Amino acid sequence: MGNLRAAAVETLINLGKEDPCIVVLTADLGLVTGVSAFGDIYPKRYFDVGIAEQNLVSVAAGLALEGWKPFICTFAVFVTMRAFEQIRSHLAYQNLAACILGFHAGISAGANGATHQSLEDLNLMRIIPNMRVYAPCDGVDVSLAIKHSISENSLSYIRLSKPKWKPIIANDKGKSFQPTWVERVGTDVTLISTGIMLLECIKAAEKCNNSKQSISVEIIHISQVNPLDIFLIAKSAKKTGAVVTVEEGLKNGGIGEAICAQLQQFNVKAKIENVAINNVFGESGSACDLFDKYGISSSHIETAIRRVINLRTAK
Amino acid sequence: MNKNLNSVTLKKLNYLAYKVRLDCVDMIECAHSGHIGASFSAVEILIMLYEFFIDRMNPDRARFCLSKGHAAPALYSVLKHYQFLPQNISWKKEFRCINGLLQGHPSIEIPGIDVSSGSLGMCLSVCVGLALAARLNGSVRNIYALIGDGELNEGQIWESVMAASKFTLDRITAIVDRNGSQGSGYCTEVMPLTNIYQAFNAFGWEVLECNGHDFCELLDALTKPHSKPLVIIASTIKNKGLSNYENKLELYGEKLSKQQFSDFRKKLLRGFKNGEPQSCSC
Numbered sequence: 001m002g003n004l005r006a007a008a009v010e011t012l013i014n015l016g017k018e019d020p021c022i023v024v025l026t027a028d029l030g031l032v033t034g035v036s037a038f039g040d041i042y043p044k045r046y047f048d049v050g051i052a053e054q055n056l057v058s059v060a061a062g063l064a065l066e067g068w069k070p071f072i073c074t075f076a077v078f079v080t081m082r083a084f085e086q087i088r089s090h091l092a093y094q095n096l097a098a099c100i101l102g103f104h105a106g107i108s109a110g111a112n113g114a115t116h117q118s119l120e121d122l123n124l125m126r127i128i129p130n131m132r133v134y135a136p137c138d139g140v141d142v143s144l145a146i147k148h149s150i151s152e153n154s155l156s157y158i159r160l161s162k163p164k165w166k167p168i169i170a171n172d173k174g175k176s177f178q179p180t181w182v183e184r185v186g187t188d189v190t191l192i193s194t195g196i197m198l199l200e201c202i203k204a205a206e207k208c209n210n211s212k213q214s215i216s217v218e219i220i221h222i223s224q225v226n227p228l229d230i231f232l233i234a235k236s237a238k239k240t241g242a243v244v245t246v247e248e249g250l251k252n253g254g255i256g257e258a259i260c261a262q263l264q265q266f267n268v269k270a271k272i273e274n275v276a277i278n279n280v281f282g283e284s285g286s287a288c289d290l291f292d293k294y295g296i297s298s299s300h301i302e303t304a305i306r307r308v309i310n311l312r313t314a315k
Numbered sequence: 316m317n318k319n320l321n322s323v324t325l326k327k328l329n330y331l332a333y334k335v336r337l338d339c340v341d342m343i344e345c346a347h348s349g350h351i352g353a354s355f356s357a358v359e360i361l362i363m364l365y366e367f368f369i370d371r372m373n374p375d376r377a378r379f380c381l382s383k384g385h386a387a388p389a390l391y392s393v394l395k396h397y398q399f400l401p402q403n404i405s406w407k408k409e410f411r412c413i414n415g416l417l418q419g420h421p422s423i424e425i426p427g428i429d430v431s432s433g434s435l436g437m438c439l440s441v442c443v444g445l446a447l448a449a450r451l452n453g454s455v456r457n458i459y460a461l462i463g464d465g466e467l468n469e470g471q472i473w474e475s476v477m478a479a480s481k482f483t484l485d486r487i488t489a490i491v492d493r494n495g496s497q498g499s500g501y502c503t504e505v506m507p508l509t510n511i512y513q514a515f516n517a518f519g520w521e522v523l524e525c526n527g528h529d530f531c532e533l534l535d536a537l538t539k540p541h542s543k544p545l546v547i548i549a550s551t552i553k554n555k556g557l558s559n560y561e562n563k564l565e566l567y568g569e570k571l572s573k574q575q576f577s578d579f580r581k582k583l584l585r586g587f588k589n590g591e592p593q594s595c596s597c
Contacts, residue, residue: 023451047482048445054475055440062444065423065430068451086437086471094423094431 003164007036007139057083061090075101076118106248108287123253125157125224133226134158135195140169148177179224186218190236204301242312249278271311333587338392343568344576346411351566356390356494356551383463384432386419399427436469446484465497479544480519486542493554527551
């Protein structure tokens with residue numbers, strides 16, 4: 001399933017049947033996110049606190065303190081920023097098991113414009129102690145991530161980007177969540193994708209492969225941004241010597257920077273380019289137009305691949 | 316519960332109030348850090364809660380959140396006296412020290428602390444969550460929160476007040492420690508909330524008022540039946556028991572001299588011998 005939002009709702013409903021401790025909370029976005037469907041089936045375990053995100057997170061903390069498993073469901077931009085302190089001081093500092101689902105995330109949220117596009121959510125959530133951060137690539141990955149977060153019994157943030165795109169993982173039968181995996185084996189460059197950018201990375205890799213001067217691109221996908229599984233990335237980076245990281249978020253404090261820092265610690269000598277949004281706010285537009293204008297489309301990734309290979313060759 | 320406190324109990328509670336204030340002075344002097352005024356105004360309220368309403372031995376006991384977390388010294392002393400903490404606990408080693416148990420603001424690692432607090436305005440929301448959890452559990456346990464009057468400046472307080480009303484959380488009792496002053500000065504000057512009673516009432520809460528240093532009035536308010544969330548606006552005195560400092564602004568541990576701490580102990584002893592701080596309307 002390519003629709004991350006719908007996958008999250010379906011997973012919550014199914015899990016809610018098996019686990020009576022799961023409770024769902026929202027801040028007036030039950031209908032828009034679809035989580036009100038959980039409330040239709042399990043009304044006693046569904047709480048809408050109205051447009052009050054700080055209250056939303058702290059109420060969830062109260063439930064978690066008493067052993068309930070809250071899923072905090074609202075837009076990424078509102079929950080991670082309006083309620084950042086509550087996430088930090090009530091959920092993380094008390095080391096509570098709760099899951100924050102950040103809907104409508106990324107610049108691909110599109111038409112609503114900058115105030116509703118979260119470019120910072122992954123950057124902010126990954127610095128909080130005790131926080132697992134997921135950026136799933138499609139609906140199946142969302143479902144696996146949610147189940148993984150419950151099994152880890154820890155505090156989690158799961159980013160749910162808006163677009164309904166082509167699913168990448170065929171189905172989840174018998175699969176367990178993979179924090180990082182090799183999507184495509186290659187030899188010339190390591191392309192690291194996060195979240196829904198995997199599709200753009202695959203397009204870029206195919207273009208590179210089919211071009212006159214064919215480039216063999218290895219794609220490593222990260223679905224779990226924190227803790228980061230650097231080993232797989234380091235192994236590939238050592239092999240290729242050229243790395244391009246891709247994220248749907250701000251460059252400052254982003255995953256690209258985190259990977260750079262960690263590769264340094266592993267003494268990996270590679271040329272690295274970070275494809276990310278260059279510390280500006282977004283604007284209204286379609287996801288495709290925004291990816292193009294803000295430099296994170298498959299063409300930009302392809303350009304970055306060629307640039308980093310040239311740098312590696314020139315050294 | 317017998318709402319009238321007999322003289323033996325009153326004597327015991329008065330003595331405890333004196334001891335708790337002394338403990339606060341000791342703690343804050345050892346650490347050279349802490350809030351005297353905020354702690355002192357909360358003493359009788361805390362003693363009342365732990366004497367009659369929070370039973371350590373009950374697995375389904377009431378929950379308590381010190382939302383005005385900087386009054387932690389008073390809470391830690393009360394927890395010791397009601398045996399949540401060891402009787403031989405060393406304030407010098409444990410309060411506000413590296414590797415110490417007793418953090419500057421309450422933290423859930425400390426026995427007896429139900430909610431980590433300190434950042435103002437946030438904990439009443441946690442209490443809403445605790446109350447929802449109790450309802451889901453089929454429990455009738457009460458949830459108590461002690462809030463500062465300056466803390467009512469925070470918007471999140473009113474988010475939680477609305478939510479408590481929406482979910483008809485009649486097991487919640489919030490107590491406002493109304494001592495009239497906050498960080499930058501008197502509440503009436505910094506950010507006036509001219510009528511706290513009306514504000515809570517407008518949001519659908521039951522509202523009572525009492526003298527926050529009078530054990531009988533506190534008991535009366537806390538035992539009043541209510542079918543809505545209840546707030547008790549307790550009028551208190553900042554730096555209660557320190558005569559010429561009463562109703563002045565906060566006394567921060569960092570700014571106090573050894574002489575002043577010694578002076579505080581003498582004032583408290585004098586007051587206790589004169590039958591202060593407690594007068595009772597029983």
